[in-house]
Amino acid sequence: MKLYTAAYAPNPERVRMFLCEKGIDDIDMVPVNIMEREHKSAAFRAISPFSQLPALELDDGRVLTESRAICRYLESLHPEPNLFGETGEEAAFIEMWDRRMEFMLLLPLAWWIRHGHPAFTVIEQQIADLAPRGEKTFLRVAKWLDGELAERDYVAGDRFTIADITALAAIGFARVAKWQPDAEKLPLLSAWHARMKERPCGQKP
Ligand SMILES: N[C@@H](CCC(=O)N[C@@H](CS)C(=O)NCC(=O)O)C(=O)O
Known part of the structure; x- marks a missing residue:
C-alpha cells in the first residue's frame, strides 16, 4: 500500500499518528507538497479527485x-490497540467525539488559518470574514473542551482513541495561528495536550 501524505497538514497528521500508535510501518509513504501545489497536478487529481x-x-x-x-480500514487490518471502540456503544461515543473534534475544532481552525494566513493564498481563495469567524468558533470550542476534560482524562472517555488523535492534530496545526492552550486560561486542555505530547507518537518526527 502507498500513503500519499503531506508534512504539517492536519489530516495527513491524523493518519501519521494513527499508524504510529498502531506500530504500522510497512506502508510506502509518498510525500506531496501542498504549499508547492503538487496536489493540484493532473496526476494527483487522478488519485484523489478533490486534490x-x-x-x-x-x-x-x-x-x-x-x-x-x-484509519478505520487500517484498524480492520490491525485491530490492536483498538482506537475506534470495542463495542457498538463505545464506538458510537468515540465517533461522536471524533466528529466533534473534526467539525467543531479542526474545521473552524482551518477557516481561521486558511482564510487569514498570508501563506495560504497559494491554495485558498481567501474570504476575509471567514478567518475571524473560524477563530471565534475555535476558541469557544477549545474553552468548552477544557471544561469537558474535567470529567475524564481523554477526549472520548477513559482511554486514548482516534478522537484524541484528531484533537491533537488540530492543536498541532493551531501553532500556525500562533495559538497553543494556555495553562492558566485552559488548564485541563493544556494538561491533556502535555500528556498527549509525551506519547511516542505525539511529537512530530
Ligand atoms: N475530509 C478530508 C479532508 C482532507 C483535507 O482537507 N486535506 C487537506 C490537508 S489537511 C488538503 O489536502 N488540502 C489541500 C487543499 O485544500 O488544496 C480528510 O479527512 O481526509
Missing part, C-alpha cells in the same frame, strides 16, 4: 481518501 491529502492506495489500485475512512 486532498491523505490518500491511501491499496495494492489492488483502489484509493481510499478521508482520514477517518483510512
